Amino acid sequence: MTATTADTKTSAAEEKLTPEQSRRETIESIIMAIILAVVVRGFVAEAFVIPTGSMAPTLQGRHKDVVDPMSSYQYQATASEERTSTGAPTGNYVISSTCPISRYPQKLDVINDPADDSFSGDRIIVSKFSYDLKDPARWDVIVFKCPGQATQNYIKRLVGLPNEVIRIAGGNVYTAPRLDPEADFVIARKPPHKLSALLQIVDDSDYVPPLLVEKGFPSKWISTTGSSWKPAADGKSFSIEPTAQTNWMRWRNVFPSFEEWYQLEVDGRLPASAKEKEGQLVTDFYAYNSSESIRQKYQHATWRLEPGTFDNEQYDISVPGPGQPMDASNAGMHWVDDLALDVTAEVTAVEPGSELTLKLVRGGEHFHCTFDLTSGTAKLSRTSSRGEPMAFEAPAGSEDAAKIADPVAQTSVRGTGTHQIRLSNCDHQVLLWVNGSVVKFDKPTTYASAELIAPYWSLEEAGDLQPCGIGVKQAQMTAKSLRVLRDKYYIAVSRQLGEGTETNDYQKSVPRSDIGPWISEATAIQEIFNTPSSWSTSPLFDDDNRRFVEFTMEEDQFFPMGDNSPHSLDARLWAAPPYVTRDLLIGKALVIYWPHTWNRPVPFWPNFQRMGFIR
Template structure:
């Protein structure tokens, strides 16, 4: 190398001690630089190969997969209950001067007005950065409930991310929020049940008793958890005792031979009541047993654009238009050594789904109670399993009724019953209507979750209630709800708010179902944020400009993604938005997660 350099030749002809080694050192240095450059080039090539064939990073632009994945959004801590939640801000990216200035807490339903001028963390954050495996579907077929990335059939240059719900060669039906399929016209539709690991990732918070709103506490607004006896018009005084403070809710009971019930009433304060509370008015006279239907409310969709901030109700703040009966709840339950029994109950469509735990043996028994005992799909009226729950212990217990299946977890471990607790409500002997039910003797779906203890003392803390994902049966140019044309949102919400009208309303029977035929290598994706997801339900009515690839244009008229447009499987959120305070660019470690 040095012989091509005049200065290098002169250096080689000098024999002084100081520079006698320079002919050797210079080539070594250049060789080191070359190796460094080669290493960088190899790293870049490997990175490109990795990106092309193994994995790639994506940024989520919109909120169609919220709350699983965040598009552009605001990240808030409720000013009253301090619960952390996110509201969408993608509307700010649509070329308008609109700014999102408020959002509604999913826990206490307080409308939170953002402090854009002086709160750096109320800025609009970009969507989640996720890692996608492009190799996953080269070694196995896509699985139902996977979160997938694919090329949008109407524009294969554009990537979409949704959840896979429909598989090739099946007819998919969406009805009352659930997914049903069949592979032949000769067989009935069967509900598609989520595996255990997907139940909580697809759950939406309804209430967390560890985050209590300070304004409601100060105004003595009734607790949503209330002691209850059948036929009671006011909470019995010799049952559960409720204590609420800054640390959350604690319920205690001393029970005899009769089970003592604690039930959840979906008693939400209105904006008018919130206004009166702000003026110092007490809410002690509010009926503690007042309730309304649990709905498909999405905090992410409760964003309020600036022009509507002074409105009492904006179209972006819908409290949900669909009753959701599939529920999951969990709580920390501690019992005394003499307690004999704990009972967990979820009501759906007037049917009581119950898990009874013998605190002496730990045996858990599942049963379905309507006007009479109903049977599981296996024909058995009860199913049993062994658990480690015993009297005198504190345990974290979770009970779920999702997709016509009962499940029990103890300390986050799923309990295996004799067989899966599948049931088919259409087979029940008692008259069954898939709608909320209510009676004065028993509130049923107006107080759909209950915990009871018999024969001893108990303490209940950290109660959390979730509702299941609800898929809306709408396609093409239909309004994004299950009801036919001409039904106004105000009428739907009025019905959902009045349990006394549930049994007489004809609106429940008017809810629609939609179906889609899938062929070979055709997949049906939908977003977790069902009301605001542009997914396979609505592609059939897209107005697309002519494109050179006629097949791509044709696919946009279909409600599916062909196999050759699948990109890969979403793996993890490796970089959610950072925090601007207290230190700029502080990593948001809490929201880094595997994508389920």
């Protein structure tokens, strides 16, 4: 992503603004100038505007704020292609985007509905002297001069430090000291506050589409055999009565295809294929990247859109049905095995021996966090796909890790009441949050793992087909606001020359002679994700197929990457050397001080929700 200074000007020959646009730009500039005048008194800083989406959704470039008509979930979709780097219209217009929860491809009325217009990127403040006082830290969001093009500013997240060898594998970042060739690679773990900021939404039970409930589309949360969980009529919450055995409810990643959404909306019927869905692996899908666009035939002097001005004459907002089907390659080309589970647990009755358990599955291994509801004690445990106990890593100097007891902590999840709980399994570490605070366990919650693993499924155990679960024993409880999230997945790709670094980690996933060109390959990979019986035999998950790449940093060299890994031109892909030298650093991104404004409830209403510190 490039970053341009907020006072960048566009010549009249490059862009013509309507009077309304001109007034809006003037008012926003005045407001920003006032804010900056106040802020700069406290520290030396500079304002930047984000033009593209390579750091999305942490920082958003030109985009559209979209509200899914099926689920009412609000998300953002890129509109960078609608304007050049100078802000001039390109003649391209985003007419469709896909919700990350319902996967409904929504039409955008770019001709008649101002709400479907695009908005400018986030405006941020950068501390220009942060790194004069201390060295840059891993996971900082940094602004720097583009190597080889010093007139261009970039903004990325710092992941590699000087004198490190950086390895990208399985979506994670590993490091080893450059000056010690015998040293092992160690996974770079994100601090809890950074991890929380980087987690991406996969599902949220608060946004179940009513149409899917009405038509009987399979629920994402299902009771296991013999379990007695009861869904609410709207499908947004689930309740359980006290029983002597643990009642399990598992989550699966199931959603309608484009064809199924089309038939549901146009014919009002649920295709038979929908009821047979089992789910698919969680992928690195970004709703931000789901935009589909068309191009104007010609442009008017005022840049206004009118019917009949598009090359695609089939664009008609009045025609029933969803928007444009999303390209298969934008549906996520990589399995993300690092997940988190949020739940609001309303406990209304407890009996002796009552327990609440949250489960995450990764590569067939089960990670449990079990709360004793009478005492508040939480215990973490880890088992193999065959149910065999596995240990977390032992403290330094301790006995054999296999003899170390499971980590234990004391929490406020005790008795009746409402508890907000998050369990994450990311970067080979299990973390627990209760009511927004990280819980400290008495032993390490990290564990050893191979860099590249394969998903697991069997007829007896759903494994990674149902990677999240909730179990309750001897308690009456309602589970609400069930959210499944995923970690960032950094794609192992490089333009640097050298053996093993010229291909990305899915390019050789299936034989090209069998699947044809790129689009066919993307479709074939999606089919593998949807077919659990193929996971153990598909070459997609072979160790010699899942690529990794390495980059070596020397003194005063830093390795940055974008949060939007599939759509980020970062150090992995530069034609210039894959690093930023210290002299090119501008500073640390601190706050989003002025996102785009709203025209409601009053014109130029500040978008307060987006304002805040950058993590």
